[in-house]
Amino acid sequence: MIRSVVLGSGAAKPRTVVTNAELATKIDTSDEWIQQRTGIKQRYIAEPDETTASLGEAAARAALADAGITVDDIDMILLATSTPDNTFPATAVNIQDRLGMKHGAAFDLQAVCSGFVFAITTADNYIKAGRAKRILVIGAETFSRILDWEDRTTCVLFGDGAGAVILEAQEGVGLSNDRGILTSHLRSDGSHRDKLYVDGGPSSTQTVGHLRMQGREVFKHAVAMITDVIEAAFEETGLTAEDIDWFIPHQANRRIIDASAKKLNIASEKVVLTVDQHGNTSAASIPLAIDVAVSDGRLKEGDLVLLEAMGGGFTWGAVLVRW
Numbered sequence: 001m002i003r004s005v006v007l008g009s010g011a012a013k014p015r016t017v018v019t020n021a022e023l024a025t026k027i028d029t030s031d032e033w034i035q036q037r038t039g040i041k042q043r044y045i046a047e048p049d050e051t052t053a054s055l056g057e058a059a060a061r062a063a064l065a066d067a068g069i070t071v072d073d074i075d076m077i078l079l080a081t082s083t084p085d086n087t088f089p090a091t092a093v094n095i096q097d098r099l100g101m102k103h104g105a106a107f108d109l110q111a112v113c114s115g116f117v118f119a120i121t122t123a124d125n126y127i128k129a130g131r132a133k134r135i136l137v138i139g140a141e142t143f144s145r146i147l148d149w150e151d152r153t154t155c156v157l158f159g160d161g162a163g164a165v166i167l168e169a170q171e172g173v174g175l176s177n178d179r180g181i182l183t184s185h186l187r188s189d190g191s192h193r194d195k196l197y198v199d200g201g202p203s204s205t206q207t208v209g210h211l212r213m214q215g216r217e218v219f220k221h222a223v224a225m226i227t228d229v230i231e232a233a234f235e236e237t238g239l240t241a242e243d244i245d246w247f248i249p250h251q252a253n254r255r256i257i258d259a260s261a262k263k264l265n266i267a268s269e270k271v272v273l274t275v276d277q278h279g280n281t282s283a284a285s286i287p288l289a290i291d292v293a294v295s296d297g298r299l300k301e302g303d304l305v306l307l308e309a310m311g312g313g314f315t316w317g318a319v320l321v322r323w
């Protein structure tokens with residue numbers, strides 16, 4: 001059977017780091033509160049010349065170099081973002097143009113913090129259906145542009161950045177020791193859409209709007225939703241928490257990550273944690289964390305990796321992939 005194998009990965013961060021202490025000079029917060037409630041120590045914030053497209057392009061170039069291929073070898077670009085440069089066209093076509101790619105198709109996909117998991121699953125299905133050979137999957141965000149910097153309950157939580165992976169169609173035998181994506185499970189429930197949303201949009205207010213979140217409500221649902229899709233992924237493959245080499249969750253809050261890992265019996269040394277350095281970068285958080293684990297030598301070919309995310313919508317999902 002066809003498997004979507006990760007051929008390479010890369011990431012890009014804005015130039016500027018903003019620490020909790022720096023935020024505390026501008027709004028009524030403290031390093032202690034932010035670290036204790038979220039685990040965040042700092043985040044990267046885009047300068048005016050840095051956009052979702054420029055960060056996405058840089059991450060894409062890094063992933064192409066890591067894979068040892070060029071855009072000529074790519075059939076499709078899929079960009080997960082909730083902070084596009086323009087309402088339309090898709091930021092993915094901007095990245096396509098920046099990369100000098102004239103063939104194939106590029107489009108955006110929007111599932112907020114679950115965006116990367118939704119995008120990698122969509123790419124996997126194009127590959128498995130035989131409609132694409134190599135797909136560049138990017139998660140890129142500039143959430144700093146939709147934050148209400150007067151609202152301390154949200155503005156301290158998010159950051160900007162981008163990450164990318166390249167998936168390639170390769171033959172597998174259909175067993176769980178195959179390389180590539182072994183299974184993925186996506187879910188959404190729109191009845192929760194008022195708990196994490198942006199209060200603007202072209203069709204409603206004709207403005208871009210700002211992020212609004214009922215943090216405690218999101219927190220309340222997060223662990224149960226995350227563990228639900230992960231258990232479905234385990235059940236389908238016969239794999240267990242013991243088999244996992246690396247758990248790379250969406251990086252929203254250290255408390256949610258720790259509680260999920262504990263409930264699933266995933267040992268803490270298998271958890272890749274980057275929320276302290278990046279804050280919550282929405283669809284970029286998983287590929288940014290992948291880049292950290294690959295760069296520091298933890299994540300190696302053959303490792304079994306569990307990706308998971310939950311966010312606005314609500315949307316949530318899990319992917320099991322053998323690197």
Ligand code: UT7
Nearest residue numbers: 029030033037113152153156215216218219252253310311
């Ligand atoms: O990426 C997708 C999903 N997003 C998430 O997963 C976020 C989920 N939610 C969370 O991570 C947490 O709910 C937060 C980190 C957002 C908040 O933590 P919490 O423990 O739920 O705090 P809280 O909202 O219950 O607020 C506790 C107190 C409040 O004061 P009072 O009413 O108890 O006097 C807030 O006003 O903390 C206060 N507070 C702050 N204090 C200092 C809220 N924000 C801040 C702040 N600095 N930045």
